[in-house]
Amino acid sequence: MKLKQRVGVTLAAMAVSMFVLIGMESGIRPLSAVRNAVIRQNEEGALIENAHGKHNDLVQDVHSMRRQLGKSDSGPGSPVKDVDTSAKNKQLSPEDTETQSLQNRTRDGDNIAIPLDENNSRNDTEVLVEPVAKKPDLYAQSLLSVLGKFHERTPLPKVRKPYTGKFDDLFATGPISNPTPKDADLLLKPYRTFRKVPAWEQFQNGINRYGLYNHNSDVIPELLNNLANQEIAEVDEKNGGTQVKLIIDYVDGGQALFKPWKVPRDYQTIPDHFYFSDIERHNAEIAAFHLDRILDFRRAPPQVGRWLNMTTEIYDLADSSLRKTFFRSPANNLCFVGHCSYYCQTETAVCGHPDMIEGSFAAYLPPFKMAPRKTWRHPWRRSYSKHRKAIWEDDPDYCQEVRTKHPYNTGRRLLDLMDLAVFDFLTGNMDRHHYETFEKFGNFTFPIHLDQGRSFGKHAHDEMSILVPIVHCCLMRKSTYQRLQLLATDRYRLSDVMRDSMYHDKIAPVLFEPHYDALDRRLLIILRTVDHCITQRGSSAVLRTEPLIQSYKEPTSRNQAWFW
Template sequence: MRYLRLRLRSSILVGLTITTFFSLTTLCIFLRSANELERPNRFVRSKPGLPEISRHQSLRKNSNRIDELYRLVRENRIHQANLDHLLWNLKKFRRETLQVNRSDTNTPMETGDSGDLNKQPMKLPINLTTTSKNFNQHDKMRLRQFVLHVLTKWKIEHQNDTSISLADIMHESLAQDNPERLNTTWYQQMKTVTNSRVYDPNSVEFRSLLNHLQNGSISEASELSQGTQIKLILQLPDGFQALLKPYRVPRNYQTLPDHFYFSDIERHHAEIAAFHLDKVLGFNRVPPLIGRLLNVTSDIRDKATEELASTFFISPANNTCFRGHCSYYCDTSHAICGKPGNRLEGSVQLLLPRPPEVDWQKITHPYRRSYSAVRKAEWETNENYCYEHVMIDEDYHNRLLLDMMDLCAFDFLTGNLDRHHMMRISSFGINTALVHLDNGRSFGRHDIDDLSILAPIRQCCFFRYSTFMRLYNLYQKGLSKLLFASLNDGEILPKILIEEHLVAVDRRLKILFAQIDKCFQTYTVKEVMIDDGIE
């Protein structure tokens, strides 16, 4: 009997324990669910110490927001037909602005949507030639209106401009000095280099050029004098010149955490990937480029200039190597070697005509980094930098401002921190696109999205309408899928980008949309998205 009572008590105790456990578990699940419903969004930082992008998490969880952005932009597109009455004399406007008394800064803003471009031009209460320490919100809104007006005026003045090619610009001098070059495939290629693009991806000349860069015989190899790392100029048939960046590190190489952007190694596969991304994005502003396998001895050493040939040697592993002459990584310990033996891969890029044949403009990037290990640039510490330095600069009261935003988006997608200058062919005149050169330090890290690259878009909050529409279309189709397909079309070098970099490109595109969305929260859509007629 005693044994039965003991078993009964044990059974009851076990039953109570199980019941209590399940009750507590159910209660915890209920409380967690309730907490999730009330918990505010937590925004993701891609890199500690950088400013957060509002709504980033919601964009990742709900891609419908990107579709909403698309509808907002499409519905708020401003047509030139409504802006004809905004023509005015810019110099007269500036003279009137400089005469405005400082007391006008306290004048109330006009009511209504500050993004409505049908308003009459407003005078600026600041001196356009100096930086104001008292740059208040009122000043910023009036300056923003001024920039919107001058961009509209620029569009009206240049909307009927005809496309110009390098062949058109060079024809007269070539006919006089080198008429035989007019009958070359090089000259036919120059017909596809225009003020809006440096190649036509759908042309017969483009496919022929890539084959020429990949397989054309090399008659001479010399060093490019500019730059911090070794680059070679290859002389190819029919008057073509190409820029060779040789293999240095494997595809899975990641920029070392303690390395600054200015001491990073230039990677040939990054140049190749950046070109294909440029093509997929529809910018067509990176000079045509393709991967190539070379023989270090027969293609380079035997064709090298005397200065370059003097740097060749045989390594202890019996590989043919050369070190070249440059300020970084041009020593025996960082030599370029065939692996194995004479085999060397590299990126080979069309070298566009240079002075005196064609004039170029080198523009110091306003968001250039300090290139110092201890000092930051002003834009990194001053969120009013765009207003105080870029928007008051008349050089940016044209397509250059939006071209810089295109370049900013491109650099963010590739992870390029090393954009110290912007280049364009000035022989075309002012209505010419930037040429996206020097992308060898792109794709350095796939695990970090450096938000500082987005500073021009974040601080200025201007973006080109046509670029946004293309980005949305690529988002719908899958940017990384299109990039992967492009990298496998005609390239003989395998697996240019590892999977992690492809994933990063899609992730960064969403972050870019999140930044544009943030601008929409600060200003109106009409104040951010600019339809300047550039496709």
């Protein structure tokens, strides 16, 4: 019996020894940490100098082992966090864990501005980071190739294009393309109060027949600042939709719609994916609001970017239903799935890094009970089918039929849809199936520009089908045409004004740089399209002045029926 035990112990010891040797030779962590640390030390032949100016072999060994184990060398608890390393390897090392997560975030190569001041807030320095693929260690190359994983991406300092001042110049001295009449009807009934009215309430009280806010409104900057910095009181999940969205309640009573980070800035729509299955981008919502304001439409709710701590600002403030969808990923990042109809699976979960996440915050419109809205089917709506096209895609005379139906046969609505086509073409948004208007103003009012999450998906492709309403109808507001001409000049170049407008956003840079070039290119395409119509039909037939409410005609039983 003793002989059998001895044989068993010997065999077990041999098996353990073989496993250790195989692990060290194949690069499996942490078995190879010591071996690789010693090899790297011998190859580099360099020692790390400690804070007292002395060489310390032990510090070098520990430092190399921590790198092998994938741990930080400059964060809290690091044995070399006070060491002054070379400029190439020097990184910010804040003591606060949340700030470190924000600075070092490079999840899937997202572009993040890293400089912070002593108060852990963004400053206006020009240094940004751009994702680049880090060369993997030799011991890990075979393992990565077998598993098909992406190499780790690390930030590379980059100089951002400076602030040009063109945005300030445009709104300080530039013309007003869409002025609001002094006697414009307000959406909500005015009231008197002796309390301090918060910005969100001022914004809702200022909505009128012609826009969500007035040109150069003082309320918008204050509202954007509150959306980005106000303390959060409660978090609820928004029902419906293809992707997860959260309703944010602030301590001052305001609300915002939160769309979380999903894909990096340089992600483009996959060519084989349909427009209705594309991922929604939080930064697209922010950029679309700024473009809407620059075009002087003022029909998109204000949006701003913000960083959130998923533990203290989402999980701790959410209800049990949303909390149940939280989990820790294999990368030790905090994630949640939520509830929606399409992108709410574990594979498409919303994840922080490790628990910090950025997203867009959209100001809420007045509640439906106070200001009901009517939903309209867009005449140039796509088929949302993989097998068939919409009617307008094969009918060049489709616009003539639309012109005969209410509310497009009178008033301003058809011109509003031409503006919407301009807006969607510049952003590349093909997902425009419905639009909404405020019921109080009847049919003589603007369509609200909502849901631009699928914009800015392809910077190298111009979707010409979005311009079909303008091509078929050969129609545009004269003020819109003049605004586009203004933004095509060097003084008010659209790309520069857009970059300036979003320069101070907390998640800047909001757009991937090639999208700015796409805006200038698409702007010229729109102008050439309208100029071609003017050549064929004349300026007076194509460019229309702003309709007056006195000329608007109410629908009758004859023209009220819709043609589909």
